[in-house]
Amino acid sequence: MENSNSSNSAFSKFINDKILPPVMKFVNTKPVKALQDGMVYALPFIIIGSVFLILANFPIPAVAAAIKASGWAAFFNQAYTATFAIMSVWAAVGIAYVYVRNEGYEALPAGLTSLATFFLLQTLNIASPLAGAMGKAGTGITNAAGNVVMSGTAVSSNIDKLPSALRGFLTTPVSGVINLTWLGGQGMVAAIIIGILVGWAYSAMIRAGWKITLPEQVPASVAGQFTAMIPAGVIITVSMLIYAAISAFGNTDLLQLIYTMLQAPLQGLSDSLGGALVIAFLVPFFWFFGVHGGLIMGAITSGLLIPNTADNAALTKAGKLTVANGAHIVTNEFYNNFINLTGSGITIGLVIFTLFAARSVQLKTIGKIELVPALFNINEPFLFGLPLVMNPFLAIPFFLTPVLVALSTYLVIYFGIVPPLNGVAAPWTTPAIISGFLIGGWKMAIWQTITLVMSTAIYFPFAKKYDRILKSQEDAKAAAEAAAGNAAAEKA
Incomplete structure (x- = not known):
């Protein structure tokens, strides 16, 4: 036993001395803090859009058919498009805003500069609808009900009958518009990078004194905008030159480059089975050593998992939500509503044990305290009150449960037993089963119920052993107190 305790102590020392310091140093850097807090500004719009x-x-x-027939589906989609579907806009503004605010300067001009830069660095046009509709592989022309009324081949053959000037005009990209594609999930990594870089550059220029200072008599609201003029002008000018260079030499734009070279590969990695298992393991792993695992992993993964959610939402809107059509399995809702279901470590099984099977006073008491928070996916009373932090008796189920739930959930979606998550961003405090229905329908609600049973089955044997130890300690303490009381009474 001594050797076991010694090895545990050595391992804990290694983690606390060698692993956690660089992780925490990274998490607390200015860019990561800006990312973490800046993305919060997008959440209200994501949740409202999900409704x-x-x-x-x-x-x-x-x-659904009745809503569509009534015409209200178009109005609901309009509200979705103006909130959830432009999440990258909120991210670009929020991240730069938080970065500059944390530096102690007026932050809104930086957020607006970031937004202008985000628009400037993308090509402001969209492909002609006819270009994608033409040819054997084209979509053809569909009506409001989504039915093809003219095939791609028919579109091509009919356009070919038109004069070449008119044909060219009809198939030319539509310019002078903002492409919604880059305002949603596909532009998220670019928005993050732009927000961080604009926040850093803007702060650096203000700190260096690159600003126009007006007399004291000028109102502060006016003077503040002149303070922002030089940093904003420099950033926008440099961004224009970058856009011009990429357009001239690469025939593309920065957002497309970032998506192709960075975001798409990283999203694929985050959406893999291996990625899901790593995330599921690291959340309780960090918590075990007393560090907020959800906060750390959320800061690292949100920039990829939220775009996965947005992609699935777009497929849901188009009526094409299947893995075969490119739906992601691992999304931000996979993280919130499966990996962290009822709290980090999926501790609902432990709650059930404490309420119905525990014999020790400690577990019974803490179980009653944890019941209501657990319904809303909060388990800090268990993490620090039980505790789960640095508790070797419960470490195995604490690590194992989210990993097994992530593995099984990934597989049931992959093999089509339940559908992919629909892109609805249910708040992370939404109770289990209700959240399952919202993010994936009745099948996902049933599957979420099964994961709760899994948690109970995994935690029970370990909790039973831990409860027996606590009970024996309580009995020994009670016996010692009784003996001390008897001795005092005899002495009296």
Whole structure:
């Protein structure tokens, strides 16, 4: 036993001395803090947009058909498009804003500069709808109900009958517009990079004194905008030169380059089985050593998992939500509503044990305290009150449960037993089963119920052994106190 305790102590010392310091140093850097806090500004719009996404694509077919027939689906989709579907806009503004605010300067001009830069660095046009509709592989022309009324081949053959000037005009990209594609999930990594770089550059120039200082008599609101003029002008000018260079030499733009070279590979990595298992293991791993695992992993993964959610939302809106059509399995809702279901470590099984099977006073008491928070996916009373932190008796189920739930959830989606998550961003405090229905319909609600049973089955044997130890300690303490009381009474 001594050797075991010694080895545990040595391992804990290694983690605390060698692993956690660089991790925490990274998490607390200015860019990561800006990313973490800046993304919060997108959450209200993502959640509000999710409500309209549900209404436009109601999970009960008969209701969905009635909503579509009434014409309200188009209005719900409009609200979704103006909130959830432009999440990269909120990220670009929020991240630069937080970065500069944390540096102690007026932050809104930096956020707006970031937004201008985000627009400037993308090509402001969209492909002609006819270009994608033409040819054997084209989509053809569809009506409001989504039915093809003219095939791609028919479109091509009919356009070929037109004069070449008119044909060219009809197939030319539509310019002078903002492409919604880059305002949603596909532009997220670019928005993060732009937000961080703009925040850093803007702060550096203000710190260096690159600003126009007006007399004291000028109102502060006016003077503040002149303070922002030089940093904003420099950033926008440099961004224009970058856009011009990439357009001239690469025939593309920065957002497309970032998506192709960086975001798409990283999203693929985050959406893999290996990625899901690593995330599921690291959340409780960090918590075991007293560090907020959800905060760390959320800061690292949100920039990839939130775009995965957005991609699935777009497929849901288009009625094409299948893995075969490119739906992601691992999304931000996979993280919130499976890996962290009922709290880090998926501790609902431990709650059930404490309420119905525990014999020790300690577990019974803490179980009653944890019951209500657990319903809303909060388990700090267990993490620090039980405790789960640095508790070797419960380490195995604490690590194992989220890994097994992530593995099994990935596989049931991959093999089509349950559908992919629909892109609805249910708040992370949404109770289990309800959240399952919102993010994936009745099948996902049933699967979420099964994961709760899994948690109970995994935790029970370990909790039973730990409870027996606590009970024996309590009995020994009670016996010692009784003996001391008897001795005092005899002495009296």
